[in-house]
Amino acid sequence: MSHFRIADDADQPKTFAFTPDYQARVDREIAKYPEGKQQSAVMALLDLSQRQHGWVTRAAVAHIADMLGMAEIRVWEVVSFYTMYRTTPGGRINVHVCTTTPCWLRGSDAVTAACKSKLGIGFGESTEDGQFALHEVECLGACVNAPILQVDDDYYEDVDGPATEAILDALLRGETPTPGPQVERQTSAPVGGATTLQSVGGDD
Amino acid sequence: MPKLTVDGIEVEVPPGSTVLQACEAAGKEIPRFCYHQRLSIAGNCRMCLVEVKPGPPKPQASCALPAADNQEVFTDSPMTVKARKGVMEMLLINHPLDCPICDQGGECDLQDQALHYGADTSRYAEVKRAVQDKYMGPLIKTIMTRCIHCTRCVRFVDEVAGVPTIGALGRSGDMEITSLEQAVASELSGNVIDLCPVGALTSKPYAFNARPWELTKTESVDVHDAMGSAIRVDSRSGEVLRVLPRLNEDVNEEWLGDKSRFAMDGLKRQRLDRPYVRKEGKLQAASWPEALQTVAAKLKATDAAKIGAIVGDMADCESVFALKGVLDGLGVTSMDCRQDGAAIDPSCRAGYILNTGLAGVEDADALLLIGTNPRVEAPVWNARIRKSWLENGLKVGVIGENADLTYPATYLGAGPQTLNEVANGSHDFAKVLEGAERPLIVVGQGALSRVDGAAVLAAARVIAEKYAGGRDGFGMLHTAAARVGALDLGFVPGEDGRDTAGILDGAASGEMEVVFLLGADEIDPAKLTNAFVVYQGHHGDRGAHAADVILPAAAYTEKDATYVNTEGRAQRAYRAIFPPGEAREDWAIVRALSGALGAPLPFDTLEALRTAMGEAVPYLDAVGALAEAEWGDFGTAGDMADTPFASPVRNYYHTNAIARASETMARCIEELLPPATEATGTDG
Ligand code: SF4
Ligand code: FES
Ligand code: FES
Numbered sequence: 001m002s003h004f005r006i007a008d009d010a011d012q013p014k015t016f017a018f019t020p021d022y023q024a025r026v027d028r029e030i031a032k033y034p035e036g037k038q039q040s041a042v043m044a045l046l047d048l049s050q051r052q053h054g055w056v057t058r059a060a061v062a063h064i065a066d067m068l069g070m071a072e073i074r075v076w077e078v079v080s081f082y083t084m085y086r087t088t089p090g091g092r093i094n095v096h097v098c099t100t101t102p103c104w105l106r107g108s109d110a111v112t113a114a115c116k117s118k119l120g121i122g123f124g125e126s127t128e129d130g131q132f133a134l135h136e137v138e139c140l141g142a143c144v145n146a147p148i149l150q151v152d153d154d155y156y157e158d159v160d161g162p163a164t165e166a167i168l169d170a171l172l173r174g175e176t177p178t179p180g181p182q183v184e185r186q187t188s189a190p191v192g193g194a195t196t197l198q199s200v201g202g203d204d
Numbered sequence: 205m206p207k208l209t210v211d212g213i214e215v216e217v218p219p220g221s222t223v224l225q226a227c228e229a230a231g232k233e234i235p236r237f238c239y240h241q242r243l244s245i246a247g248n249c250r251m252c253l254v255e256v257k258p259g260p261p262k263p264q265a266s267c268a269l270p271a272a273d274n275q276e277v278f279t280d281s282p283m284t285v286k287a288r289k290g291v292m293e294m295l296l297i298n299h300p301l302d303c304p305i306c307d308q309g310g311e312c313d314l315q316d317q318a319l320h321y322g323a324d325t326s327r328y329a330e331v332k333r334a335v336q337d338k339y340m341g342p343l344i345k346t347i348m349t350r351c352i353h354c355t356r357c358v359r360f361v362d363e364v365a366g367v368p369t370i371g372a373l374g375r376s377g378d379m380e381i382t383s384l385e386q387a388v389a390s391e392l393s394g395n396v397i398d399l400c401p402v403g404a405l406t407s408k409p410y411a412f413n414a415r416p417w418e419l420t421k422t423e424s425v426d427v428h429d430a431m432g433s434a435i436r437v438d439s440r441s442g443e444v445l446r447v448l449p450r451l452n453e454d455v456n457e458e459w460l461g462d463k464s465r466f467a468m469d470g471l472k473r474q475r476l477d478r479p480y481v482r483k484e485g486k487l488q489a490a491s492w493p494e495a496l497q498t499v500a501a502k503l504k505a506t507d508a509a510k511i512g513a514i515v516g517d518m519a520d521c522e523s524v525f526a527l528k529g530v531l532d533g534l535g536v537t538s539m540d541c542r543q544d545g546a547a548i549d550p551s552c553r554a555g556y557i558l559n560t561g562l563a564g565v566e567d568a569d570a571l572l573l574i575g576t577n578p579r580v581e582a583p584v585w586n587a588r589i590r591k592s593w594l595e596n597g598l599k600v601g602v603i604g605e606n607a608d609l610t611y612p613a614t615y616l617g618a619g620p621q622t623l624n625e626v627a628n629g630s631h632d633f634a635k636v637l638e639g640a641e642r643p644l645i646v647v648g649q650g651a652l653s654r655v656d657g658a659a660v661l662a663a664a665r666v667i668a669e670k671y672a673g674g675r676d677g678f679g680m681l682h683t684a685a686a687r688v689g690a691l692d693l694g695f696v697p698g699e700d701g702r703d704t705a706g707i708l709d710g711a712a713s714g715e716m717e718v719v720f721l722l723g724a725d726e727i728d729p730a731k732l733t734n735a736f737v738v739y740q741g742h743h744g745d746r747g748a749h750a751a752d753v754i755l756p757a758a759a760y761t762e763k764d765a766t767y768v769n770t771e772g773r774a775q776r777a778y779r780a781i782f783p784p785g786e787a788r789e790d791w792a793i794v795r796a797l798s799g800a801l802g803a804p805l806p807f808d809t810l811e812a813l814r815t816a817m818g819e820a821v822p823y824l825d826a827v828g829a830l831a832e833a834e835w836g837d838f839g840t841a842g843d844m845a846d847t848p849f850a851s852p853v854r855n856y857y858h859t860n861a862i863a864r865a866s867e868t869m870a871r872c873i874e875e876l877l878p879p880a881t882e883a884t885g886t887d888g
Pocket of ligand 1: 351
């Protein structure tokens with residue numbers, strides 16, 4: 001299970017402000033919601049702050065709370081609920097392993113073991129060169145392709161130990177392996193091809 | 205009105221009721237942890253499960269299920285009981301079961317309900333989780349492993365206190381309640397201790413002091429502000445160990461301010477426990493007869509015009525009535541109960557009470573606060589204003605300090621100029637008042653304790669008459685528990701008499717020779733150095749330091765006494781413990797003094813005094829009731845200065861002698877107030 005932790009004060013930058021580019025995206029997000037319901041944009045804003053800074057800082061939470069007229073503790077509740085938000089400095093590449101029940105039943109232990117041995121770090125840690133960080137996360141909403149390995153914005157699906165090692169090797173070489181299912185399967189369609197609707201149309 | 209049956213009993217409940225409320229109406233008790241009638245519904249503890257037909261074939265959370273016609277509810281069926289047992293087992297999995305060292309022991313909902321639904325042994329052999337304790341300030345002690353995540357504390361600070369600082373961080377089995385290591389910056393923070401159904405949040409000052417069954421419980425009223433909140437004083441072996449709120453829907457609902465709850469450790473410190481008389485320039489211990497004779501001799505030898513008396517903020521009606529009797533007998537007319545010099549007009553009662561009652565603000569749709577900051581002057585009432593804003597959209601306007609009241613308030617301006625604009629209709633808020641059906645105008649002491657106070661009061665009356673129908677839309681918020689009672693008893697300057705400022709200035713210039721202070725501490729003692737000062741009270745505070753004779757008296761927990769709150773409601777406090785040492789009840793001291801003067805007052809029991817007092821002022825006898833006051837002319841129209849109104853309470857934690865003697869209050873100041881506020885010496 002993932003544990004929530006806020007980075008130490010020493011690691012926390014004093015201030016946070018969106019860059020003009022990000023601010024434009026922030027404004028677009030807020031504008032999506034009706035007047036008086038701007039708080040609904042909190043998740044999008046947190047994500048944008050994480051994209052800009054790499055992780056969600058105290059200063060960013062304070063800034064977003066202020067921007068949306070929310071109490072800071074309410075924003076922290078959101079941040080702490082979703083494993084999508086990182087509250088400690090991660091790596092340049094962030095590797096997430098889903099260990100929630102469906103993924104676990106489908107072999108996430110092997111994925112975890114492969115990550116740990118390949119990268120030489122445990123959950124919540126980053127490699128010495130700061131290139132990789134490993135995170136344990138809760139259900140990524142893709143259980144149908146369990147287990148899932150998430151690298152930054154990409155989902156690698158239907159992975160096992162060897163597949164994980166292959167993906168990490170490619171990443172270590174600086175390549176970007178193709179995301180999606182790592183077995184013979186079109187998205188979440190049955191493995192090995194269609195089992196129903198095998199012909200299109202027909203005479204009878 | 206939905207009609208349903210609960211265990212075969214037919215009940216009809218108001219629309220919008222929940223199944224839990226319907227069960228209560230049928231006299232069935234439903235176990236619960238997260239549900240609280242004054243908080244929003246969370247439905248997260250699942251302890252209140254019942255079987256309901258029609259519906260899905262599984263138990264339902266009764267606190268979150270609307271009552272509907274033709275429902276059949278079973279609170280005792282095998283399904284219900286099994287479900288509750290399951291919930292209890294689940295809650296106890298991660299609970300430390302450390303009742304023997306838990307301060308909640310004996311008054312713990314979890315303990316009580318485990319008695320009914322708990323198993324005798326645990327089936328759980330895995331590792332229990334442990335949670336790090338959190339810092340929540342000087343008043344709330346946390347043992348977070350005990351938390352069952354009902355979120356009552358979260359909802360209270362968010363909804364009632366309006367200071368959203370506690371939250372639930374993390375998810376599922378990892379969830380923790382925290383204020384992110386900040387002190388909970390609310391004057392109502394102590395209430396989360398009562399709300400927490402387990403021992404996760406307990407009282408820091410009371411930690412490891414007593415078990416509830418060892419305590420003697422005395423129902424009484426609070427005097428730390430003018431609300432007269434209902435309290436229960438818990439004592440053991442002559443010591444007050446804690447103060448808790450009692451239910452009084454009309455006054456404090458079930459909340460209590462932190463000062464009223466936690467300043468009680470001040471009752472043990474700096475107490476005056478024997479009489480003192482100044483001899484050769486030094487206060488020296490004396491016997492009661494000696495002290496009383498000294499005072500009597502001085503009073504007799506002094507011209508009545510040169511004697512003055514001031515009543516303090518926590519004096520009870522009985523002693524004020526008795527003291528006035530003595531002063532009248534001597535022909536003294538210089539007396540005042542308005543230590544702060546508030547220009548209250550004693551001639552019209554409707555002009556100095558909160559005519560709508562404290563609960564009246566819930567019916568109001570517009571509220572104008574003049575020279576008052578209810579958040580620090582009457583925090584529990586402030587929560588009620590907030591409730592009215594939340595539930596009815598009450599519109600609040602403020603003339604005075606632009607403080608954070610925990611609800612949105614339109615800041616109209618700082619002082620008399622704005623008041624004039626509202627009065628003559630040129631201000632925008634005048635339209636709000638005009639459009640409101642039940643507007644309420646509330647004047648605070650901050651608007652009156654100034655040279656132009658009488659003119660401000662008159663202007664407020666004009667506004668009340670113009671927009672709010674006079675009496676039914678006018679109220680005064682007091683800060684002193686003694687004030688309304690003393691005004692009712694006419695403890696104000698008589699013919700040619702001096703008021704507080706007159707007495708003090710007279711004492712400084714030598715025109716006043718004797719000054720009698722009945723618990724008066726909020727005055728400038730420097731002005732009293734030339735006069736012969738008698739201080740009757742319970743704490744060695746400002747008044748006692750200026751005294752030539754000290755008559756040690758009882759604090760509010762040590763006497764049977766009557767207080768009239770800001771609504772004009774007479775209420776009784778009851779003795780929980782005896783006063784320390786040789787200290788005596790106030791009325792008895794004054795009665796003894798009258799004897800020493802050779803003119804004994806015509807009563808020698810409390811009952812006889814109360815009968816006489818009730819004859820003089822009938823509503824002081826109608827304990828608990830609100831008497832309607834007659835509207836009239838009060839205040840004196842005139843020029844007003846341009847200085848802004850300021851709340852009389854500069855530091856909530858230090859408004860009186862008891863609070864100033866309290867270590868807990870000192871810690872609150874240290875940990876809760878910004879350094880700037882702390883540095884100013886002017887409290888209350
Ligand atoms: S601390 Fe107490 S009141 Fe708050 S969530 Fe936990 S059990 Fe409930
Ligand atoms: S459990 Fe892993 S994606 Fe749902
Ligand atoms: S009381 Fe109903 S779920 Fe907690």
